[in-house]
Amino acid sequence: MPSQPKIRSTTILCIRRGGKTVMGGDGQVTLGSEVIKGTARKTRRLYNEKILAGFAGSTADAMSLFSRFEDKLQEFNGNLTRAAVELAKDWRTDKSLRHLEAVLLTADESSTLLISGTGDVIEHDEPVAGIGSGGSFAVAAASALMLHTKLDARQIAEAAMKIAANICIYTNDSLHFEELG
Numbered sequence: 001m002p003s004q005p006k007i008r009s010t011t012i013l014c015i016r017r018g019g020k021t022v023m024g025g026d027g028q029v030t031l032g033s034e035v036i037k038g039t040a041r042k043t044r045r046l047y048n049e050k051i052l053a054g055f056a057g058s059t060a061d062a063m064s065l066f067s068r069f070e071d072k073l074q075e076f077n078g079n080l081t082r083a084a085v086e087l088a089k090d091w092r093t094d095k096s097l098r099h100l101e102a103v104l105l106t107a108d109e110s111s112t113l114l115i116s117g118t119g120d121v122i123e124h125d126e127p128v129a130g131i132g133s134g135g136s137f138a139v140a141a142a143s144a145l146m147l148h149t150k151l152d153a154r155q156i157a158e159a160a161m162k163i164a165a166n167i168c169i170y171t172n173d174s175l176h177f178e179e180l181g
Contacts, residue, residue, distance in 0.1 A: 010042050011134030011164045011171040012054035012105050014112050015142055016127035017153040020181040021107050023052040024157045026134070026165060027174030029059065035172075043178050047073040050108060051080060052178045056132030057102030065091070065102055069115075080108045084121045092119035105131045109180050134168030154179060 014023045025042035028035055043054040044066055051073060055062035068090065072083035084106060091097045097117070104115040112129045114122045128146060130139040142160035145151055151159070157177060165173040 010040075010056045010132040011130065011138050011161060011168060012042060012056055012132050013130045013135065013138040013142060013157055013161055013164070014052070014054070014105055014107050014124075014128070015146075015153045015157045015160075016107075016112065017146065017156065020153040020179060021052065021109060021112075022153040022157040022177055022179045023054050023105070023107060024161045024175055024177040025054045026161060026171045027176065028170060028172035030170050038172055039174050041176050043176055045178050046070050047078045050078055050180070052107045052180060054105045054131070055102050056105075056135070058100070061100035062102040062104070064097075065100060065104060068097075069104065069106070078108075080106060080111060080113060081121070081123075084113045084115050088115050088117075088119050088121045091115075091117045103131050105129060107180070132171075134164040134171035137167045137171075138164035 010026055012025045023043050027039045029037040029040050046053055069087050072087050076082040100117055106113045112124045128139050128142045138160045141163040142156050145156045161175050165171045
């Protein structure tokens with residue numbers, strides 16, 4: 001039985017600077033060696049517009065996780081950490097969720113969390129975080145800009161995402177940003 005081509009995507013980047021939190025994502029979805037969509041929206045505002053979330057991985061899986069994460073945020077009155085821990089616990093232990101292939105990057109005004117299906121909930125120490133195939137490129141670019149410029153969070157996110165799009169073949173320059181603060 002031939003295997004299905006792997007869907008590869010994306011770049012999600014979160015920047016914190018000057019009281020602002022900005023999350024950006026590209027729009028490219030790649031199936032095997034073919035770009036099948038260039039304008040996907042991979043970032044969302046959740047829980048009364050107070051939480052940012054972005055995904056890398058399978059779109060259908062991510063949409064299911066967004067829905068479950070929104071439910072957890074409602075259940076825990078917008079407490080990002082508690083909702084993230086409970087989602088990760090369910091994701092790791094629930095038979096139907098265990099096979100979902102995605103990673104979530106989430107943020108509120110005070111913290112940035114990576115949530116994975118292996119039960120990880122990781123709070124970033126640095127004001128820059130990224131996931132996806134181009135995440136490390138965007139993080140490297142953003143980190144350099146944070147150290148050597150006075151650009152604001154949005155400007156850094158935009159510049160870093162453009163740099164990642166020029167390097168990573170699974171990332172394009174159809175960018176979408178969400179901002180808090």
